[in-house]
Amino acid sequence: MDITDFYDTFFEEAEELLADMERYLLELDVDEPDSEQLNAIFRAAHSIKGGAGTFGFDALQKTTHLFENLLDHTRKGELRLRRDIVDTFLETKDMLSDQLDAYRNGDEPDQEAFERICQTLQRLALEEIGQDLDSGAPVASSPQSAVKAQPEPEPEAPVVQGAASGSDLRVVALLNVGEKDRQLLVEELGQLGEVVAHGGDEACYEVTLSSSVSNDDIEAVMCFIIDTDQIKIRDAEAGGAPEAAAPAAAPAVEEPQAVPTPNQAQAAVEPAPLASSAASVKTDSIKTDSEKPAKAKAKAKGGGESTSIRVSVDKVDQIINLVGELIITQSMLDQTVSEMDNVANSALQNGMSLLQRNARDLQESVMSIRMIPMDFVFSRFPRVVRETAAKLGKEIELVTEGESTELDKSLTERIIDPLTHLVRNSLDHGIEPPDVRQAAGKPRTGKLVLSAKHQGGNIIIEVIDDGAGLNRDRLLAKARENGLPVSDAMSDDEVWQLIFAPGFSTAKEVTDVSGRGVGMDVVKRNIQGMGGHVQIMSRPGEGTTIRIVLPLTLAILDGMSIKVGNEMFILPLSAVLESLQPSREDLYAMAGDDVVLKVRDEYLPVVAVHEALDVPKAKTELTETIAVIVQGEGRRYALLVDDLVGQQQVVVKNLETNYRKVPGVSAATILGDGSVALILDITGLHRLSREKKEKRRPERKPALEALTVKELEI
Known part of the structure; x- marks a missing residue:
């Protein structure tokens, strides 16, 4: 068997474990750490170490070994947490991610970075608990040296000896496990307690373990080496066949104290205080809308191979x-x-x-x-908020809502970068410094909310802050300074959209967080590329809400079939608000040949589809057409079409990939009769219509010949 066949599985599972580790570290209360969270972090490090040792990833194994020992002292109460210590743990997690990526790409991890993180962990252990983490540990002393296996003792019958005080004595039966794996498993079990006895044959090799750790910890030792159905665990005192181990998805309740192993049997030393971290910003109050114990969260992710499979995208x-x-x-x-x-x-x-x-x-x-839950996206932001707030000297509470809301995987991956920029922008420009908030009668700690919910065929993602809000006068002044065409008569919605103009920034100075005027225009362009749009709501002194509206998937679309001339087009149903027959008294001519339609005291730009797309044999008399009221990028338009055919689900085909980019068209589909129908892009269609009118204006040719100024009573 070629062990490299299992590399991909190890890399994927290790990546998930590192993501869980980061989430638990960010949720830790440094004053009263939850024992279940500490145990979960420890199990993640231990599982990665076991897999790294199996595959010969020496630098990764060495780093996780040191980290695991430090975590063990933490969960036993010998190392007292502080914010700077948690920062060191997060730095270690980042280093583990870098090492994992290096091995995934077939490279060796950075030797200098590896030595630096090992020295950092060793120094932390010596300063806090007065102990060397690597003393007596059966691991390689450098990433270039291989793991030295201890000689396997001669098989002997299991002999149960007295358990150490406070320990449980259990028999772990390893079923159908080869000699090499048995040796490795016995060594790993020795890290969780004292191996009292072991022996047997390949069919059933029993290890008697004196330890207070849970069955879940025991199974975590072997997760990358053997399958869970090859493990049976029972109390040493119980007779009969060993019982099946509890599934990893439902861990038993653990005591925070574990009996020290022989390698760890050193007296604990009272921690000595370290100097405070330079970035001692209070951002520890990062929360979610459903604060469950780590045990419950781990259970939700459980199931293993019996309930899920890994399939290539x-x-x-x-x-x-x-x-x-x-x-x-x-x-x-x-x-x-x-x-x-x-x-x-x-x-x-x-x-x-x-x-x-x-x-x-x-x-x-x-x-x-x-479809995957938005937790895949939101789980990245506690770290972003923590580090950005520390740089800015602000106190931030992060709240996430709707993590279980599902979105197409391709969209979740593409929304991460735009959402990251919006979050950093809210932290920098939106939420005020603590002293300014306190002077304004607000809590010193600002609040940032990330929420997701379904609405019709769309998903609504919101970034909400309780900061100072947008300043209308300041935005208009900056826009005039940049040469943008603005006026005091612009609505608030139009003014707020100015922040998405290229090169637009109201920051007084450039920092490593923002201020260069790049990014927000890219955010808007990327969201539009996903078939969505951005809305902004803001109130001075109360805060700002940035709302992203996206389709649930780009593969299937609920559409409205419309007919223009002999051509069939599809409008995204989520963009359609209503349809009506326009009457002459509601149509008004504007400057040039622009026409607007009055709908309940609102004047909407009229876009004749046949003109924008050059469709022949279409109706040109406005009162004979049907006006479909649609919305795109927060604005409403009246599209003039010949007929409404009906609603239907269509399979979206990428037009740019299969043909080329067509202005005013976002994609295409194949109808039931085999013909191709174009899916219209609302804002692109309006832009195309305006461009064509601009080209015709020197000729003074009316846009719609059936209408005259006299007929429109202008």
């Missing part, structure tokens, strides 16, 4: 594409059958109805495979 995408083609074929058949005699072909009609339902269910089930 490419394979899932291939299935989605095939299901999309199936839906298109089903639509073609359905249209053909609908033209047949219902009475003579009733059985065929019933079969097609059943096929339609099954195809829709299959489509929804396959699409759900790509």
Whole structure:
């Protein structure tokens, strides 16, 4: 067996363990640390160390060994936590991530960085507990040297001896485990307690362990070496066959104190105080809307191989594409059958109805495979908030809501960078320094909320701060200074959108957080590229809300079919507000050849689809068309079309990949009759219409010849 076949599994599981480790470290209360959280962090380090040793990743094993020993002293109460110590733990986690990435890419980790983090951990142990972390530890002394295995003793029958005070005596049966793995497992179990006895054969090799750790810890030792069904655990005093171990998803309740192993049997020393960290900002109050114990959170992630499998994203995408083609074929058949005699072909009609339902269910089930919770995104921000707040000298409380809200995997990965920029912008420009907040009658600690929720076919992601809010006069002044066309008559919504202009920044000085006027325009462009838009709500002195509206997925779209001339187009249903027949008294001509439609005291720009896209044989008399009121980028428009055909789900095909970028069009789809229909881009269509009108204005050619100034009573 080639052990490299399991590299990918180790890398993925280790990456998940490091993510959990970071989350637990950020949630720790340094004054009263939760024992379950400490145990979870310890188990994560121990599991990574076991896998690293198995695969020969020596630098990773050495680092996690030192870190694990330090964590063990912490969970036993011998090392008292402070903010700067947690910062060191987070730095160690980052180093482990770097080492993991190096091994994933087939490289050796940075030797200088490896030595530096080892020295940092050793120095912390000597200063805080007066003890060398590596004393007696069976690990390599440098990343270049291999792990030296201890000689395996001769097999002997299990002999149960007296347990140490405060320990539980348990028998761990290793079923169908080879000699080499048995030796490694015995060594690893020795890290959790005292191996009293061990012996047996390959079919059933029993290890008697004196330790107070939970069954979950015992299983974590072996997670990268053998399967859980090869492990049976029972009390040493109990007779009969060993019982099945408790699943890793439901760990037993642990005591925070564990009996020291022989390698750790040194007297604890009272911690000596260190100098305060330079960035001693109080950002420890980072919370979520559902603060559950670490044990419950670990349980939610459980299940292991029995409840989940790892599948390449490419394979899932291939299935989605095939299901999309199936839906298109089903639509073609359905249209053909609908033209047949219902009475003579009733059985065929019933079969097609059943096929339609099954195809829709299959489509929804396959699409759900790509949906992952927003916790995948939100879990990255406690660290961002903590470090950014420390740089800015601010006190921030982070609250997350709607972590279980699901979004397409491709969108969650693409939304991380824009959301990170918005969060950093809120921390820098939005929330005031503690002294300023206190002088304004606010709590010294600012509040930043990240929320996600479903609304129709969209997901709403909000970044909410309780800071000073946007300053309208300051934004207008800065816009004029930058040469942007602005006026005092602009609405607040239009003024707030100025922050997305390229090069726009109101920062008084450039820092490593912001101030260069780059980023916000990229944020808006990236969100638009995902088929979404950004809205801003702000009140002076109360705070700002930035709302991102995204489709749940880019593969399937609920659309409104419209007809213009002989062409069929699709409007995203989420953008459609209403439709109406325009009357002459509600149409008004503006400067040039622009026309607006009055809808309930609101004047909406009119966009004639046939003009923007040069569609022949379309209706040109405005009162004979249908006005579809749509919304894009926070603005409303009236699209003039010939007919509304109906609503339907369509499979989105990337037009730019398969053909080229077309102005006013976001994608394409294949209809039931096999024809191609273009999916319209609302804001792009309006922009295209304006550009064409600008080109025609020197000729003074009216936009819509059926209308005259006299007819519009202007």
